[in-house]
Amino acid sequence: DTQAMYLELTRAAADNYHRSRKRHGVVLDGEVAALHLRTGNFDSAAKLYEKVCALYSGERWHALVAEVLPRLAECQKQLGDLGGYLSSCIKLLSLDRGLVPVEQRKALQSEVVRLAHSGLKVPLPVDVSALITFCGQPGPPLELFEGDPGTLPVTVWSGFTDEISLQSLSMTLSATFSLDESSKTIKSADGPVLSPGKNTIVMVVQPQKPGSYVLGALTGQLGQVAIRSHSCCTISAIGSLENDDYLSSERPVRPVLQVWLLKTCTGSN
Incomplete structure (x- = not known):
């Protein structure tokens, strides 16, 4: 009224x-x-x-x-x-x-x-979510069987102007459906050098329990600075993941890792 x-x-x-x-x-x-x-x-x-x-x-x-x-x-x-x-x-x-x-x-x-x-x-923790974003690669998730290790390529976009060398880089895997719902950490094989724009980093995946997993937070070590980013994304702000432009900060809905239960088959005489 x-x-x-x-x-x-x-x-x-x-x-x-x-x-x-x-x-x-x-x-x-x-x-x-x-x-x-x-x-x-x-x-x-x-x-x-x-x-x-x-x-x-x-x-x-x-x-x-x-x-x-x-x-x-x-x-x-x-x-x-x-x-x-x-x-x-x-x-x-x-x-x-x-x-x-x-x-x-x-x-x-x-x-x-x-x-x-x-x-x-x-040591000093610093949030770099507005400067560094990351996401999984396009296509289906990496498929592993329970107990098997693997490697997972991920895309990391750096907003730094020049190359920057990290002593280490790791990410968390969060289960969307798993027998173990706690977050797991995966690490890069080497201390990566991030170039301006898009980078592909190979992460080492230790054996995980069966389930589907998405990327969580990114952490890295730069000298005495512990950088952390929560900006996980799925698409580029301009076009596809093949584009070097800035990646948007959208929560992922597509799993990057699928771990299957390994079934043991026995036969009878």
Whole structure:
């Protein structure tokens, strides 16, 4: 009725007004942060820039994130917050290529590699789901019998600008239907080198219990940095899996591994 419509419109207007006030406040925080940065008050600047980046990211204003995030990264670097600085570098690398110039991307990747191999005193986990995605190969799943090992080729898409060498790479296998519903880990035969774009990595599959399995999370070791990606996908954002373009983050529905129960046949005389 009319009263209910009026109530709904008024509530929507009020919510929008409150969101608008919050946005304007955070934008002004950015101006204050810039002043703190110029005067060397990096701690205060970093706290305000974190609020600004959170708002811009939440609103999907990626072009504004690309402007503000380098300032936050500079504050974190000056403060010795290496974990935060590394995370900001990864986030910048995860932005659209048109927002971050190639030379800046190369410098950011160099910083990530430098920190991973010499700048960190303790191991650090970093989520790279927006930068590295993965999926199974097209076609039917790999078929094995219970107790048999095998090899499983998977596609890994890297958003890094240059090649990057990992000490190890592993993935989890999650059962969609199995006698054992716990996740299993499969590992690459060697420490892979990921080239920009599409890579085919061969994973070693140890004997599994009968059932169907899909890919879970990807983990890798880059020096002291443990990278992790949950972006498992099934198709390319542009065309087929033969395309080198970015892979979309869609949950897989097609199993990559099918393990059959091995039946022992006995005969009678």
